[in-house]
Amino acid sequence: MNISAPFINRPIATVLLMVGLLLCGLASYRLLPVASLPNVNYPTISVTAQLPGADPQTMASSVATPLEEQFGQIPGIVQMTSSSTLGFTSVTVQFDLARNVDGAAADVLAAINAAGGQLPPNMTYPPTIRKVNPADTPILVLAVTSDTVPLTTVDAYAENILLQKISQISGVGLVGIGGQQKPAIRVQVNPQALASRGLSLETVRTVLGQANVDLPKGTLNSQQQTYTLNTNDQLLTPEAYNNLIIAYQNGSPVRVRDIGQAVSAPENDLLAGWMNQQRAIILAVQRQPGANVIATVDRVKAMLPQLEASIPPTIKVSILSDRTQTIRASVSDVQFTLLLSVALVVMVIFLFLRNVWATIIPAVTVPLSLVGTFAVLYELGYGLDNLSLMALTIAVGFV
Secondary structure (H helix, E strand, O other), rough: OOHHHHHHOOOOHHHHHHHHHHHHHHHHHHOOEEEEOOOOOOEEEEEEEEEEOOOHHHHHHHHHHHHHHHOOOOOOOOEEEEEOOEEEEEEEEEEOOOOOHHHHHHHHHHHHHHHHHHOOOOOOOOEEEEEEEEOOOOOOOEEEEEOOOOEEEHHHHHHHHHHHHHHHOOOOOEEEEOOOEEEEEEEOHHHHHHHHHHOHHHHHHHHHHHHHOOOOOOOOEOOEEEOOOOOOOOOOOOOHOOOOOOEEEEEEEEEEEEEEEEEEEEEOOOOOEEEEOOEEEEEEEEOOOOHHHHHHHHHHHHHHHHHHHHOOOOOOEEEEEOHHHHHHHHHHHHHHHHHHHHHHHHHHHHHHOOHHHHHHHOOOHHHHHHHHHHHHHHHOOOOOOHHHHHHHHHHHHHH
């Protein structure tokens, strides 16, 4: 049976079929996600734990080791790594590709609960988990800087305004923030002044914690109505902390200013972001799974003038890294190779056949087949990347 016979005997139906295939391919081409490599979802769980003041060796032995021992009993683990720094431990667990990430997260949570009795009792918070995909590297990195505004203020605008608006852009999956400088008040204690009054750091810490708790005040009742009392006793300025009474000695109050001073400072001095030689708040934009990388970055860039208009003019938003530059270049090179291969195939056919009309047939059908392939790629959930375009290039060579 000749496969071509039905199409030759029905030329009008064949033309309509080819036109439909062409339209479907062109429409699907605009919807295909563009990336340098295929989208692969690695089931990976990241576990973080904090123990303020602990050195890296303590974090590794007291926090990372008990967690790793419990995680090692979970089936399907391909790789497990951990890193410990001052007061911070991160454990990354990567599972087999066939493993469901939600089930893996449940197993990791159960392992954390099982290791709870071996972890230090003075941990501020229990270990937290986060589902991550190592393939989802940031597609765009922005730096928020200012020459005049304090970095704590820049951080507030970056987190509360810029991050929220960028997260709402179509195609954006996650916006991470780095180098945060959240405002805080630090009490700097003079050890000699503290020792001369017979006080300890634990006493100062306890008093500061008790004085800065917003506790309920109760209610005020009458015959007809009940009023809820609401007053904020939290200390918000360094001056308020300096006047706070730590203890009494010989009937005289000992205030914070007597044993040190309270100053405004960042919450964590160890976090820092830089753009060239200037301190900055970093925003790392990641795409949604399956989203077009180039289209997403273009939408974020188009939104930048509106974002800068929503913050003070002294705060600048700059592009620190654009991953689509390399993606555009690599995909463009492969597309050029694909077009060149089509041209070479048609040329070789003409050299062998020496017939213009016989050459026109593959000159039309080969590009038409490639365009129709875009519709198949879209239906199967694939995208335009170096591998898929290279496969099309090789397929053209088979002609």
